[in-house]
Amino acid sequence: MAAFVLALVLPFLALFLLRRPIAGTVALVLQATILLWPVATVWALVAQRAADDAAAS
DSSP states (O other), X not given: OHHHHHHHHOHHHHXXXXXXXXXXXXXXXXXXXXXXXXXXXXXXXXXXXXXXXXXXX
């Protein structure tokens, strides 16, 4: 649940914690432009779900 909230609030940090530094950097740039924040959020949520699915398998 905490990872979900983190992906909503700070998508770049969620990606960094998933050990995806390039994606985290791009998400930070997207967040800097407020209009593209939802794009970064969706990206972080998809990456988080993929990581959760991989851990469950």
